[in-house]
Amino acid sequence: MTAAPTEPISRRRAPRGSARRNIVAAATELFARRGYEATSVQEIVAAAAVTKGALYHWFGSKSELLTSIYRELLAEQTARLREIADGPGPVAERLRAAAADVVAHTAAHVDELTVWARSAHLIDGEHADATRRERRRYHDLFRDLVLEGQSAGVVRTDVSATVITHTFLSALGNTHTWFHPDGPLTFTEVGHQLVALFVGGLRPPEPSASPTPADDRSEPRA
Amino acid sequence: MTAAPTEPISRRRAPRGSARRNIVAAATELFARRGYEATSVQEIVAAAAVTKGALYHWFGSKSELLTSIYRELLAEQTARLREIADGPGPVAERLRAAAADVVAHTAAHVDELTVWARSAHLIDGEHADATRRERRRYHDLFRDLVLEGQSAGVVRTDVSATVITHTFLSALGNTHTWFHPDGPLTFTEVGHQLVALFVGGLRPPEPSASPTPADDRSEPRA
Amino acid sequence: MTAAPTEPISRRRAPRGSARRNIVAAATELFARRGYEATSVQEIVAAAAVTKGALYHWFGSKSELLTSIYRELLAEQTARLREIADGPGPVAERLRAAAADVVAHTAAHVDELTVWARSAHLIDGEHADATRRERRRYHDLFRDLVLEGQSAGVVRTDVSATVITHTFLSALGNTHTWFHPDGPLTFTEVGHQLVALFVGGLRPPEPSASPTPADDRSEPRA
Amino acid sequence: MTAAPTEPISRRRAPRGSARRNIVAAATELFARRGYEATSVQEIVAAAAVTKGALYHWFGSKSELLTSIYRELLAEQTARLREIADGPGPVAERLRAAAADVVAHTAAHVDELTVWARSAHLIDGEHADATRRERRRYHDLFRDLVLEGQSAGVVRTDVSATVITHTFLSALGNTHTWFHPDGPLTFTEVGHQLVALFVGGLRPPEPSASPTPADDRSEPRA
DNA sequence: GATGAATGAGAATTCATTCAT
DNA sequence: AATGAATGAATTCTCATTCAT
Structure with a gap:
């Protein structure tokens, strides 16, 4: 089973411009350096040299960008x-x-x-x-x-x-x-x-009690 | 009869305990549930049933509270x-x-x-x-x-x-x-x-190469 | 396998009728339900299953559409x-x-x-x-x-x-x-x-004073 | 039964400053002159000579102000x-x-x-x-x-x-x-x-059929 | 010890419209 | 006749913090 495509809604076609790519690159760098919450959308678009509108054309929200x-x-x-x-x-x-x-x-x-x-x-x-x-x-x-x-x-x-x-x-x-x-x-x-x-x-432990634990299913939360 | 004098949007009081303790308890709970950045000081004081002034009386800032x-x-x-x-x-x-x-x-x-x-x-x-x-x-x-x-x-x-x-x-x-x-x-x-x-x-590994590593000093960042 | 190429947030197509008619129908319904100002051009084209370009091909502007x-x-x-x-x-x-x-x-x-x-x-x-x-x-x-x-x-x-x-x-x-x-x-x-x-x-009122009023010309404002 | 007080949450006390009054006056005037949607919060606070924060201190939102x-x-x-x-x-x-x-x-x-x-x-x-x-x-x-x-x-x-x-x-x-x-x-x-x-x-109509209509209960929508 | 009105800068997001294709 | 990526300006709203009382 392959991973579901990461896009929100819509059609397929490679972006003509490099806007999307620039946005991702800039956001990755800024998020890593300053943190997600401390990075404003304004800073991202400035670094990516695109407009806010372009960012919101490609990503529905700041959090979708991170995701x-x-x-x-x-x-x-x-x-x-x-x-x-x-x-x-x-x-x-x-x-x-x-x-x-x-x-x-x-x-x-x-x-x-x-x-x-x-x-x-x-x-x-x-x-x-x-x-x-x-x-x-x-x-x-x-x-x-x-x-x-x-x-x-x-x-x-x-x-x-x-x-x-x-x-x-x-x-x-x-x-x-x-x-x-x-x-x-x-x-x-x-x-x-x-x-x-x-x-x-x-490695199995030295001779000592080793009850086979139930094959549990604890769910990761994040 | 005209409408009663109107009031600002704000908190709601409850029987109080120790202000400081209430603040810490409320903040802990909210920070854990929603995250530090996503929790506003307003929400903390509302949950703790104290006023903003009280919070700033006990803690110099939101980050000092977390700390x-x-x-x-x-x-x-x-x-x-x-x-x-x-x-x-x-x-x-x-x-x-x-x-x-x-x-x-x-x-x-x-x-x-x-x-x-x-x-x-x-x-x-x-x-x-x-x-x-x-x-x-x-x-x-x-x-x-x-x-x-x-x-x-x-x-x-x-x-x-x-x-x-x-x-x-x-x-x-x-x-x-x-x-x-x-x-x-x-x-x-x-x-x-x-x-x-x-x-x-x-436990030491089975017989195999085990060079004593330098006692390094990597510093925790957080 | 890497994620499929990502796509912008946008509309979704449906089998089309006459573009212009669809636009009018969709706009009428949306304007009535949510109000003119609260309806975005984006929503209209989505509901009409046409693109923005098409709407602007037929109507010079959102207000012209309403008119x-x-x-x-x-x-x-x-x-x-x-x-x-x-x-x-x-x-x-x-x-x-x-x-x-x-x-x-x-x-x-x-x-x-x-x-x-x-x-x-x-x-x-x-x-x-x-x-x-x-x-x-x-x-x-x-x-x-x-x-x-x-x-x-x-x-x-x-x-x-x-x-x-x-x-x-x-x-x-x-x-x-x-x-x-x-x-x-x-x-x-x-x-x-x-x-x-x-x-x-x-119907004329029962016998009482009834001065013939000037045939005024108050203008409708809207 | 008197009308419910118009305020959102909270306590009673007459506003010390005139901020709230100014906001209402400015908003009333602007809404009437230009329309609700065409009036920005920015314009209201400018006309009322208060800050945005003050407006949102008294009213939860622009629509609450109108209401x-x-x-x-x-x-x-x-x-x-x-x-x-x-x-x-x-x-x-x-x-x-x-x-x-x-x-x-x-x-x-x-x-x-x-x-x-x-x-x-x-x-x-x-x-x-x-x-x-x-x-x-x-x-x-x-x-x-x-x-x-x-x-x-x-x-x-x-x-x-x-x-x-x-x-x-x-x-x-x-x-x-x-x-x-x-x-x-x-x-x-x-x-x-x-x-x-x-x-x-x-006035009752001249002699003609006049069935007593059901005392209906059509609800006003606005 | 506490109040709460006010600040002011900045946040994310929306939107009608354009234009190269 | 139509596309859809991009624009850019404006919008509503949030928030930690201050300070006169």
């Missing part, structure tokens, strides 16, 4: 994860690959992801719901891989696949709050360590 | 962690206890923590800086415990203590985005699993 | 009134027929008439002036019939023909503010009563 | 009508007095009434509903007087009291569309004629 940016990212990330999950190789290998891919994608789009993490809660309406559903699908894809690992006996079963998935994705989704490019570790190194931590954490 | 809420929490959390860290017992035990305490405290104050996580980036000024420094101290306290574990050989050394700390705290700090009280697991169960995952993840 | 709708109606109504006024029969009979015709025509076109009554004051320019002159001619036609009745002694002369005319046309033009199809009376019944009231009101 | 102006008028008019209706004297006399009073009040407030007549349809929400209910009460008061006249045998019964009431009030409410101060008749003269026409129209 659009995130949905494009999410669609791409989902496609990649699906490819890995459906690929060949032992599940342990695919799990490691999936984790590494999340790390890489996160690194490549910290800005956009940061903005969404901070401001998603301000968005409501149809678009937001659709986005949350898509995000939910992404999560489920990852969780299914963990479940497969549990079935294969390579992933501990005393922690639910859902908790494992959320933990890993949360840790990743929060790097922006602490990672500093000027720190002693590069993002690549941090990424390796995160993958190692994740993979290591999956 | 105050978080600082109180942070102080409490820091004190508890310090007690655990400085307590008796083997480091492995203290690590587990610290993790469990973070989980418990997080559960008890999701709202306040969520708000800060989402909106800290909007705040600046003295108060905010001080708060960030305090938050940094909290993080360092936890990391030092991890370092102690690494020295004692009970914690893997191929992942930096900083990364371990951030990972755990991030996973915890994000529970609000996915935990559902109606889901199959109670928060207590999820908490247990998170601690297990954390503790399990700390 | 056009009303002028067509007015022309028809004027032609009918002229026929009745110039017809055979005693003036009393023609007066009653004219009143009945106004009632019938009003009933058939409440929407269009309502819109004009409410929004004519917003319109200016050549077209609007011409329309107001035409409307004036319609009024004069009716008034002349009343004057003829006064000369013939079948209509009271203590009230000026102008006041009589305006009163009757106003009462008619306002039915939309109070008539309810679900009420106890059908529009036909209400119409009969209005004609009866009009005709009855024309 | 307030009308409601005050309506309350006054209702009070006067009630006094007349409940007064002493034969019903025929009270009917004439009521009509004369409506004419006088209309003359004194053409501007405000014109604005409401033209723009009421743009207003919705709570305030508008309340206003329509109040207007409905006014209408009922008048109609009850007509009904009393019908019972007493001084008013024709072949036309329903509701239709009579609406007709008279509509004719009055529409004077603004045609009366010209520069015309041959003063408003006082026109008023006298309208009252004469109304009173004359009430």
